[in-house]
Amino acid sequence: MSSRRIRVGIIGAGGIANYHAKCYMQVPYVELVAVADVVEEKAQKFAKAWGIPEENVFTNHKDMLDSVELDAVSVCTPHAFHASISIDCLKAGVHVLVEKPMATSGDEAYEMWKTSLETKKILMVAFQTRYDPELRAAREIVQSGALGKIYYGETTCYGGRRRGIPGESFTRKDTARGGVLLDLGCYSIDNAMFILGHPRPVSVSAITASAIGTQEEAVVKGGWIWNPRAFEVEDFVAAFIRFENGLVLVLKDSWAMHANTLGTTFFLGTKGGLKLWPLEVYRDEWGYMVDIKLHELPKVNSFLRKIEEFSRAVRDGLPSPIDPREIVIEQYIIDAIYESAKKHKEVEVKLPQDLLQK
Numbered sequence: 001m002s003s004r005r006i007r008v009g010i011i012g013a014g015g016i017a018n019y020h021a022k023c024y025m026q027v028p029y030v031e032l033v034a035v036a037d038v039v040e041e042k043a044q045k046f047a048k049a050w051g052i053p054e055e056n057v058f059t060n061h062k063d064m065l066d067s068v069e070l071d072a073v074s075v076c077t078p079h080a081f082h083a084s085i086s087i088d089c090l091k092a093g094v095h096v097l098v099e100k101p102m103a104t105s106g107d108e109a110y111e112m113w114k115t116s117l118e119t120k121k122i123l124m125v126a127f128q129t130r131y132d133p134e135l136r137a138a139r140e141i142v143q144s145g146a147l148g149k150i151y152y153g154e155t156t157c158y159g160g161r162r163r164g165i166p167g168e169s170f171t172r173k174d175t176a177r178g179g180v181l182l183d184l185g186c187y188s189i190d191n192a193m194f195i196l197g198h199p200r201p202v203s204v205s206a207i208t209a210s211a212i213g214t215q216e217e218a219v220v221k222g223g224w225i226w227n228p229r230a231f232e233v234e235d236f237v238a239a240f241i242r243f244e245n246g247l248v249l250v251l252k253d254s255w256a257m258h259a260n261t262l263g264t265t266f267f268l269g270t271k272g273g274l275k276l277w278p279l280e281v282y283r284d285e286w287g288y289m290v291d292i293k294l295h296e297l298p299k300v301n302s303f304l305r306k307i308e309e310f311s312r313a314v315r316d317g318l319p320s321p322i323d324p325r326e327i328v329i330e331q332y333i334i335d336a337i338y339e340s341a342k343k344h345k346e347v348e349v350k351l352p353q354d355l356l357q358k
C-alpha cells in the first residue's frame with residue numbers, strides 16, 4: 001500500500017458525476033481536481049459544488065488532459081462518447097473509470113480494451129453491481145458447484161420498469177445510440193455473466209421494440225417524465241442467448257410496458273437453483289425440497305466500493321478491479337441482440353480471436 005495521493009478529473013458533469021464526486025470525497029487519498037463538460041454552466045456548477053478550482057474547469061476533455069496533471073478520470077458522459085473519450089484519456093497516460101455501458105458497440109469496446117493494454121493504464125467499467133453482496137454470494141454458490149451444471153437462466157433489471165424512461169441523453173440516437181438494452185441490459189448481461197463465470201456466447205435470437213416511448217399519452221401520473229418527441233431508441237428487449245457449454249440465458253428488460261413485472265433473475269442447475277433479490281437457493285435435502293435463505297449478508301455501499309476499488313488500483317498500480325475484456329465480450333452480445341432483432345432471425349455472436357485468449 002502506498003501513501004501517495006491521487007489526482008482525479010471528471011468528464012461529463014451530469015447526474016451520475018455527482019455520485020462519483022460524493023464517493024471520491026470519501027476516499028482519503030483522492031483529490032478531485034478538474035472537471036470538463038461541453039456545457040460550461042454545468043462544469044462551473046459542478047466545480048463549485050465539489051471545490052474544484054476555477055482554473056481547472058473545461059468545456060473540452062482534451063484541454064483538461066493538456067492542462068492538468070491527472071492520475072485518473074471518471075468518464076460520465078452519455079454512452080455515445082464513452083469510447084472516444086476513454087481512448088483519449090488512456091493515450092494521455094490517465095487511468096479510466098468509464099460509466100456503463102462500456103461503449104455502444106463491440107468494436108468500440110474492443111478498441112478501448114486494446115488501448116488500455118497498449119498504454120498499460122487501468123480501464124474499469126463502472127458496474128457497481130459487481131460489489132452487490134447478493135450477486136457475489138450467488139456467484140460463490142454457483143461457482144462452488146453446489147447447484148450442479150447450470151443449464152438455464154433468466155436475467156432482468158428490476159423485473160422491468162412499467163414506466164421508467166430516463167432523460168433525453170438516454171433516448172436520443174446521437175447521444176445514446178440505443179435504449180434500454182444499452183442502459184439496463186448491460187447490467188442484466190454482466191450480472192449473469194459474473195455469476196456464471198463468463199461462459200463463451202455463441203448465438204442470439206432477440207426482439208427489441210419501441211412500443212411506448214413515442215406515445216405522448218403514455219406519460220402518465222406515477223411514472224417517470226420523459227420527452228416522447230425525443231424518443232428514438234428501444235424501450236423493450238428480450239433475447240435468447242446460447243453459450244458454448246449448452247447453457248441458455250434469457251434476457252428481458254423494459255423501460256416501459258403494460259405489465260407489472262417481467263419476472264426475476266434466476267438460474268437452474270442439475271443439483272439446485274437460485275433466484276436473486278432476495279437471494280434464495282432451492283435444493284433437495286434429506287429427501288425433501290428445501291428453500292434456503294441467507295442470513296445477514298454484509299451491508300455494502302456498492303457505488304462507494306466501486307470508487308474505492310478503482311482508486312486503490314490507481315494508487316497501488318494494480319490491474320483493473322473488473323477485467324475490461326469480460327465487458328468487451330458482453331458488448332458483442334449486445335451487438336448480436338441488435339442485429340438479430342433487426343434481421344428477425346438467430347445470429348452468431350462474432351468475437352475477435354484475441355479476445356478469447358486469456
Ligand SMILES: NC(=O)c1ccc[n+]([C@@H]2O[C@H](COP(=O)([O-])OP(=O)(O)OC[C@H]3O[C@@H](n4cnc5c(N)ncnc54)[C@H](O)[C@@H]3O)[C@@H](O)[C@H]2O)c1
Binds near residue numbers: 016
Ligand atoms: N452506474 C450507475 O448507476 C449509473 C447511473 C446513471 C447513469 N449512468 C451512466 O452515466 C452516463 C451519464 O448519465 P447521466 O445520467 O449522468 O447523464 P446526464 O445527461 O445527466 O449527464 C451527462 C453529462 O455529460 C455532458 N456531456 C455530453 N457530452 C460530453 C462530452 N463530449 N464531453 C464532456 N461532457 C459531455 C452533458 O452536458 C451532461 O452534463 C450514462 O452513460 C449512464 O448510462 C450510470
